[in-house]
Amino acid sequence: MNEVVIVPTGSANLASVRAAFARLSMASRLAQSAADIDSAERIVLPGVGAFGAAMEELRRQGWTRALSSRIEQRKPTFCICLGLQLLYASSDESPGIEGLSMIKSLISRLPSTVVVPHMGWNEVKVQDRGGLVRSGHAYFANSFRATDAPNEWIVSRTDYGGEMIAALEIGPVVACQFHPELSGEYGLTLLEDWLAC
Amino acid sequence: MLATRVIPCLDFLDGRVVKGVKFQGLRDSGEPAPLAKRYEAEGADELVMLDVAATSEGRKNAAETVAKVRSVLSIPLTVGGGVRSVDDAARLMDAGADKLAANTAAVECNSLLSEIAGRFGAQCAVVAIDAAVHDDRWVVLTRSGTTVTELDAIEWAVKATELGAGEILLTSWDRDGTQSGYDNELIYAVASRVRVPVIASGGAANPQHMIEAIRAGASAVLAASILHTEQFSVSDIKRAMREANIEVRLR
Numbered sequence: 001m002n003e004v005v006i007v008p009t010g011s012a013n014l015a016s017v018r019a020a021f022a023r024l025s026m027a028s029r030l031a032q033s034a035a036d037i038d039s040a041e042r043i044v045l046p047g048v049g050a051f052g053a054a055m056e057e058l059r060r061q062g063w064t065r066a067l068s069s070r071i072e073q074r075k076p077t078f079c080i081c082l083g084l085q086l087l088y089a090s091s092d093e094s095p096g097i098e099g100l101s102m103i104k105s106l107i108s109r110l111p112s113t114v115v116v117p118h119m120g121w122n123e124v125k126v127q128d129r130g131g132l133v134r135s136g137h138a139y140f141a142n143s144f145r146a147t148d149a150p151n152e153w154i155v156s157r158t159d160y161g162g163e164m165i166a167a168l169e170i171g172p173v174v175a176c177q178f179h180p181e182l183s184g185e186y187g188l189t190l191l192e193d194w195l196a197c
Numbered sequence: 198m199l200a201t202r203v204i205p206c207l208d209f210l211d212g213r214v215v216k217g218v219k220f221q222g223l224r225d226s227g228e229p230a231p232l233a234k235r236y237e238a239e240g241a242d243e244l245v246m247l248d249v250a251a252t253s254e255g256r257k258n259a260a261e262t263v264a265k266v267r268s269v270l271s272i273p274l275t276v277g278g279g280v281r282s283v284d285d286a287a288r289l290m291d292a293g294a295d296k297l298a299a300n301t302a303a304v305e306c307n308s309l310l311s312e313i314a315g316r317f318g319a320q321c322a323v324v325a326i327d328a329a330v331h332d333d334r335w336v337v338l339t340r341s342g343t344t345v346t347e348l349d350a351i352e353w354a355v356k357a358t359e360l361g362a363g364e365i366l367l368t369s370w371d372r373d374g375t376q377s378g379y380d381n382e383l384i385y386a387v388a389s390r391v392r393v394p395v396i397a398s399g400g401a402a403n404p405q406h407m408i409e410a411i412r413a414g415a416s417a418v419l420a421a422s423i424l425h426t427e428q429f430s431v432s433d434i435k436r437a438m439r440e441a442n443i444e445v446r447l448r
Contacts, residue, residue, distance in 0.1 A: 011316055011317050011318070013290060013294075013295050013317075013321075014291075015264075015267060015290065015291055015292060015293040015294075016267065016274075016293055016295055019267050019268055019270075019293060020271065022268070023268075023271065048317055048318045048320065048321060049316070049317055049318040050315075050318065082318075112392070115392060115393065115394050115416055116392055116393065117319060117320045117363050117364070117393065117394070118199065119320060119363070119364060119394050119416070120199050120200055120201075120202045120242060120243075120394075120416070120417065121199070121200045121202070121242055121446040122198070122199045122200065123198065137200065137446045139242075139272065139273060140199075141273070141295075141320040142320070143319060143320070143363075159198065160199055179273075181271070182271065182272055182273045182295060183271070183272075184237065184271045184272055185271070187271065188271055
């Protein structure tokens with residue numbers, strides 16, 4: 001099926017995400033049900049806003065299991081910004097709220113030594129080879145960050161108040177802390193490569 | 198390293214760019230979308246669009262204009278002017294804005310910034326502050342500079358970030374249109390009191406002015422007329438910044 005299915009987490013910049021896919025001549029629509037998330041060929045989990053609110057929305061809709069299971073099965077899934085953070089166990093942003101816990105680590109606040117939010121174009125450095133993400137400048141807008149990931153994930157990093165994770169990948173499962181839909185040609189190339197994989 | 202941002206600003210009215218636009222090679226220079234696309238191609242890091250319509254009637258088509266720009270733009274888009282409620286914010290987000298800038302309404306209704314930040318995240322909530330010197334201090338102006346408030350601009354900047362603003366678009370009303378450079382003392386006074394990024398606005402005539410604003414503490418520089426009149430391109434500005442050892446994203 002020639003479309004991507006976007007999981008509405010309640011408050012994302014969906015118009016920008018959909019516009020980016022439209023520029024790649026790819027139709028998009030919003031997910032309607034857990035079965036939809038399960039059966040879609042390609043899922044996008046975008047997100048701006050708070051960790052707790054997004055998890056509560058996913059739980060209210062009953063979508064968490066469908067998301068976790070397609071990621072475990074390595075079905076094509078693209079997580080953006082907060083979407084990456086939701087893969088983790090929990091976040092300093094919303095203490096006591098459990099994430100999707102695909103990765104058993106924590107999301108922490110950026111240190112007080114830097115201007116927050118981390119807003120603008122920063123350099124993505126590919127640490128492990130073999131993934132879709134390339135080195136280059138991408139657009140970030142985050143106040144919280146991931147710093148570690150298990151070995152099976154292909155990792156790219158950036159520097160802001162110390163090293164943080166810029167992107168994680170396993171096969172067609174890609175999670176970016178940056179916004180590919182707002183990262184000019186760099187971001188469009190990544191989305192295009194993902195659509196082709 | 199995080200790159201310092203150069204942000205073109207398009208003032209628009211009824212679907213047209215206003216304020217001294219003189220683009221060669223663009224047949225219809227008043228269309229926002231081709232200008233936006235051109236700035237992106239020159240290396241703009243973000244784009245700001247300000248609706249200068251004075252009435253809600255005049256603002257009816259703002260979302261349509263935003264949607265046209267969004268469809269061609271692959272960099273972040275901040276929209277300001279007429280953001281008076283969280284519903285206005287939601288409508289502009291649906292049209293393709295990534296951040297919302299609130300000015301007068303944020304001053305008159307303090308809950309607006311916290312509502313926008315609560316719904317879309319602090320990184321979406323931009324407070325636009327128009328400041329001018331009155332009696333040896335900076336005060337906040339509202340209603341496009343026509344109303345002088347008693348509010349201290351520095352204190353308002355601090356309070357706005359406490360309310361949830363994730364970024365400050367700081368315009369010197371004294372410098373705007375003068376081509377005499379940004380008000381760097383104002384930039385320093387605000388940037389040294391807040392943790393969020395400060396975008397310098399008002400008064401730039403050349404790249405050197407931008408370099409000075411960044412040294413005063415700005416995380417980004419906004420420019421309108423020097424870009425619209427083609428005195429400088431975004432890439433001219435960025436090359437000058439790089440020569441001054443400022444980290445930029447060059448294409």
